[in-house]
Amino acid sequence: MVAQTERSQLQVVGQRVVRKDGLDKLTGEALYVADINRPGMLAGRILRSPYPHARIRGIDTSRARQLRGVYAVVTADDTPKRGWGAFMPDQFPMAVGKVRYVGDEVAGVAAIDEETAEAALRLIEVDYEELPAVFDPEEAMRPGAPLIHDDRPNNVAVTIDVERGDVEAAFRRSDVVVEGVFNSHHQWHSSIETLGSVAEWSPSGKLTVWMNTQTLFMARYRIAGALGLRDGDVRIIQPAVGGGFGGKSCDDNNAMVCAVLAMKSGRPVKIINSREEEFLASRPRVPMKIYTKMGFRSDGAILAKQIRVIADNGAYSGKAPGIMGVAALRHDTCYRYSDVKTQAYLVYTNKVPTGAFRGFGNPSAEWAIEQTIDLGAEKLGLDPLEVLRLNAVEAGYVSPHGNEVRQGELKQCIDLVAEMMDWKRRRAEKKPNHGLGVGCTVHVSGKRHFGDYDGSSATIKMNEDGKVMIWSGEGECGQGPATVMCQIVAEELGVPIEDVEIARADTDQSTFCLGAFGSRLTYIAGNAVRNAASEVKKQILDMAAELLEANPADLECRNARIQVRGTPEEGRSVTTRDVARACLYRRGGRPVIASGSFDADSVLQNDVRYGNESGAFNFACQAAEVEVDPETGEVKIVQYAAASDCGTVINPVLAEGQVEGSIAQGIGYALTEGLAFDNGSPVNPNFHEYKLPSMADMPPLKAKFADSWDPSGPFGAKGLGELGMDPFAAVIANAVYDAVGVRITTLPITPEKVLRALEERRGAEGR
Amino acid sequence: MKKPVTLLVNGREHDLLLEPNRLLLDVLREELGLTGTKEGCSIGVCGACSVLVDGKVVSACLTFAIAVRDREITTLEGLSRDGALDPVQQAFLEVGAYQCGFCTPGQIMAARALLNQNPHPTQQEVVDWMSGNLCRCTGYYKILEAVLAAAGPHPDPLPEGEGILARG
Numbered sequence: 001m002v003a004q005t006e007r008s009q010l011q012v013v014g015q016r017v018v019r020k021d022g023l024d025k026l027t028g029e030a031l032y033v034a035d036i037n038r039p040g041m042l043a044g045r046i047l048r049s050p051y052p053h054a055r056i057r058g059i060d061t062s063r064a065r066q067l068r069g070v071y072a073v074v075t076a077d078d079t080p081k082r083g084w085g086a087f088m089p090d091q092f093p094m095a096v097g098k099v100r101y102v103g104d105e106v107a108g109v110a111a112i113d114e115e116t117a118e119a120a121l122r123l124i125e126v127d128y129e130e131l132p133a134v135f136d137p138e139e140a141m142r143p144g145a146p147l148i149h150d151d152r153p154n155n156v157a158v159t160i161d162v163e164r165g166d167v168e169a170a171f172r173r174s175d176v177v178v179e180g181v182f183n184s185h186h187q188w189h190s191s192i193e194t195l196g197s198v199a200e201w202s203p204s205g206k207l208t209v210w211m212n213t214q215t216l217f218m219a220r221y222r223i224a225g226a227l228g229l230r231d232g233d234v235r236i237i238q239p240a241v242g243g244g245f246g247g248k249s250c251d252d253n254n255a256m257v258c259a260v261l262a263m264k265s266g267r268p269v270k271i272i273n274s275r276e277e278e279f280l281a282s283r284p285r286v287p288m289k290i291y292t293k294m295g296f297r298s299d300g301a302i303l304a305k306q307i308r309v310i311a312d313n314g315a316y317s318g319k320a321p322g323i324m325g326v327a328a329l330r331h332d333t334c335y336r337y338s339d340v341k342t343q344a345y346l347v348y349t350n351k352v353p354t355g356a357f358r359g360f361g362n363p364s365a366e367w368a369i370e371q372t373i374d375l376g377a378e379k380l381g382l383d384p385l386e387v388l389r390l391n392a393v394e395a396g397y398v399s400p401h402g403n404e405v406r407q408g409e410l411k412q413c414i415d416l417v418a419e420m421m422d423w424k425r426r427r428a429e430k431k432p433n434h435g436l437g438v439g440c441t442v443h444v445s446g447k448r449h450f451g452d453y454d455g456s457s458a459t460i461k462m463n464e465d466g467k468v469m470i471w472s473g474e475g476e477c478g479q480g481p482a483t484v485m486c487q488i489v490a491e492e493l494g495v496p497i498e499d500v501e502i503a504r505a506d507t508d509q510s511t512f513c514l515g516a517f518g519s520r521l522t523y524i525a526g527n528a529v530r531n532a533a534s535e536v537k538k539q540i541l542d543m544a545a546e547l548l549e550a551n552p553a554d555l556e557c558r559n560a561r562i563q564v565r566g567t568p569e570e571g572r573s574v575t576t577r578d579v580a581r582a583c584l585y586r587r588g589g590r591p592v593i594a595s596g597s598f599d600a601d602s603v604l605q606n607d608v609r610y611g612n613e614s615g616a617f618n619f620a621c622q623a624a625e626v627e628v629d630p631e632t633g634e635v636k637i638v639q640y641a642a643a644s645d646c647g648t649v650i651n652p653v654l655a656e657g658q659v660e661g662s663i664a665q666g667i668g669y670a671l672t673e674g675l676a677f678d679n680g681s682p683v684n685p686n687f688h689e690y691k692l693p694s695m696a697d698m699p700p701l702k703a704k705f706a707d708s709w710d711p712s713g714p715f716g717a718k719g720l721g722e723l724g725m726d727p728f729a730a731v732i733a734n735a736v737y738d739a740v741g742v743r744i745t746t747l748p749i750t751p752e753k754v755l756r757a758l759e760e761r762r763g764a765e766g767r
Numbered sequence: 768m769k770k771p772v773t774l775l776v777n778g779r780e781h782d783l784l785l786e787p788n789r790l791l792l793d794v795l796r797e798e799l800g801l802t803g804t805k806e807g808c809s810i811g812v813c814g815a816c817s818v819l820v821d822g823k824v825v826s827a828c829l830t831f832a833i834a835v836r837d838r839e840i841t842t843l844e845g846l847s848r849d850g851a852l853d854p855v856q857q858a859f860l861e862v863g864a865y866q867c868g869f870c871t872p873g874q875i876m877a878a879r880a881l882l883n884q885n886p887h888p889t890q891q892e893v894v895d896w897m898s899g900n901l902c903r904c905t906g907y908y909k910i911l912e913a914v915l916a917a918a919g920p921h922p923d924p925l926p927e928g929e930g931i932l933a934r935g
């Protein structure tokens with residue numbers, strides 16, 4: 001076993017290394033965007049549309065501009081009016097001609113303080129002509145519905161229509177066919193830190209933006225594009241970021257308005273979203289209505305799957321086209337079947353634009369599909385866990401859409417969950433109103449999404465004291481990739497973790513990186529920094545060979561000391577410090593520095609959505625025992641178990657943190673989080689009404705990682721960040737059904753819904 | 768009308784001129800440069816702005832600065848003494864009870880307040896107390912573990928397999 005041998009020799013990878021940003025964060029020294037102050041800085045505020053759909057007949061900013069302390073008032077007229085967006089350029093930094101949701105950016109003000117800026121907002125007079133609005137995606141698709149974007153007939157932004165094999169024939173072959181309709185809802189990222197930016201414009205034509213973005217270079221590209229600047233004239237600096245989860249991917253207009261205000265006023269400007277703005281105008285999870293139909297053989301084998309997805313785009317597209325694509329197709333890489341049909345429609349509505357949130361399209365798809373499999377298992381009288389196990393993919397599998405599972409441990413994850421839950425015993429000894437649920441997921445380790453590239457690059461230097469510095473533009477939002485990258489580099493170079501540090505991500509300092517999304521950093525950026533470190537290592541070993549009069553191929557570096565492989569510890573050696581100094585201090589000396597890059601072995605899916613989307617697939621299985629109170633409808637999680645296959649665990653503390661955090665967000669998604677909408681706008685957009693799970697909501701959790709090694713990953717590692725979120729809601733719904741026999745098909749699973757379903761069933765039984 | 772106010776923060780007296788409706792959170796962050804205290808929800812729900820006033824935890828986003836004049840205010844920056852971390856900070860570091868770090872100052876201050884009045888809380892007492900501090904990253908398990916670690920061994924420990932930290 002090459003993998004086992006290699007893993008047993010690892011020094012830094014696999015260790016519970018303390019985070020590189022630990023002390024700064026624990027002492028209050030870490031600077032987040034709201035903590036950044038620049039000389040002469042102004043407070044920026046944004047005027048947002050109060051209407052879900054209206055034409056702007058005119059904007060009078062004259063009174064606002066005359067207010068004492070106001071430095072700039074901007075509207076779309078202060079911009080080149082260029083559309084922008086991750087996949088479709090359908091939004092503007094500020095509304096051009098029309099507003100399309102309550103919260104749409106209309107104007108911006110920069111003033112001496114927040115109070116003055118707020119007062120100025122109230123002095124801006126906008127002449128709106130209200131237009132009929134549409135909020136339900138299926139209504140929006142009907143002929144005669146109000147048109148939200150003139151060039152999008154039926155309000156459909158994207159259509160997917162894919163069939164592989166012959167799904168009708170497969171349904172005919174099936175012993176059991178089940179169907180369902182499942183609704184998922186808006187979920188807000190609710191990072192405790194809201195979106196924010198500080199923008200500064202220099203007379204030389206350089207725009208510098210400190211922003212809490214997960215994707216610096218994408219932010220640079222979008223800001224430059226929308227504002228008519230060259231990419232290189234925009235500098236994005238990432239401060240400490242207070243949580244991302246997909247919500248800080250520069251798909252919203254906070255930094256856009258901030259930049260326009262800085263350019264117009266000539267002064268630095270800071271805009272921090274209020275919590276209310278975060279609900280109104282960030283980019284929450286894409287709600288979907290999914291119609292499912294699946295066919296099974298009597299032994300539980302899945303023979304056919306057909307789904308129809310209606311995805312609520314909101315007013316603008318952002319990343320929703322990619323998210324719907326994932327919901328439509330990704331799950332067909334989890335189980336073995338070849339006959340599958342998917343129709344999916346991304347539909348504009350006059351609501352907040354939706355976007356990327358941990359799991360991307362997976363949680364909505366899993367919510368529907370993992371429940372449908374549960375329906376099938378029940379109809380067949382089979383243990384759902386055994387049905388999942390029977391169908392689970394293994395290494396070597398190629399999905400109907402071309403995804404290549406070169407390595408993967410889904411079955412092991414299912415077995416781990418069965419063991420952690422003591423599944424068979426729990427099933428046999430089930431108490432009244434208790435139920436068990438199970439579900440699986442497949443995720444990517446980066447997805448080829450934005451052009452034909454899913455790579456990363458990094459530069460590494462070794463200082464003359466032997467200390468190593470990494471420049472990567474991927475960034476850190478709290479998940480821990482900075483520490484993971486340091487561990488990988490320390491391992492590759494053979495130096496202690498204390499000898500490696502990583503610079504703050506900054507587009508002027510590092511090479512191009514796509515950023516944090518798609519569970520890509522450990523795998524993609526990890527490979528890139530490892531390759532860069534490997535180049536640095538060559539330089540060191542060459543010089544060490546000269547100093548030791550040895551062949552570089554015979555040398556190894558361990559604990560910052562280089563010596564001939566196989567010689568005793570006390571044998572002749574040089575330190576990395578000696579070598580780094582020797583590289584510099586000689587005639588023709590040069591620093592130890594190298595860049596490295598990596599691009600995943602995947603393909604950009606073609607126009608019929610075929611192709612291997614990722615270099616490595618990661619898997620998870622989760623199960624729950626719940627207790628449902630038949631009097632109140634309240635769902636209590638008695639025990640939860642999560643098994644994850646992320647290849648090698650680079651840092652167990654961080655990996656556990658990803659799983660544990662996902663479970664908490666899963667609880668929010670499944671049980672507690674949601675807001676009612678009124679006239680297209682969320683009601684009570686605050687943390688009183690929108691219930692984030694607290695410590696008291698956490699269940700007993702057992703979590704394990706599969707014994708897994710992906711040879712294409714850095715030291716065998718794959719992605720992990722999103723896995724834990726994906727199947728959670730379906731697991732709970734399946735468990736609730738098992739407990740009390742009612743199936744909740746619309747998220748979140750509130751006590752009211754459970755109680756109503758129980759009462760309906762009691763009513764039906766009484767008749 | 769601004770009023771002269773003396774605030775005692777982290778052992779130092781600060782003479783300030785403040786509007787009576789100025790929030791403690793804004794005064795700490797903007798007047799005193801103590802940006803370790805964070806704003807998360809602005810309505811006293813999330814706990815990111817937790818600071819200690821006379822050793823008890825308060826939400827700085829709901830507290831007028833003038834109302835805590837001459838009281839002993841402690842922020843995260845005042846917790847470590849002479850370069851040594853407070854046991855709560857040390858436990859957070861060792862357990863890894865933080866990710867993005869934004870809620871962390873409030874979590875640490877809330878935990879400190881708990882341990883001030885109850886040096887050996889049970890697991891359930893920690894859960895009840897800390898449920899006023901929201902975290903979106905960690906799922907709370909490591910925060911719970913860290914607070915218990917900071918308190919040290921409990922005289923009456925939970926039986927094996929009990930509580931939400933029984934991961935086995």
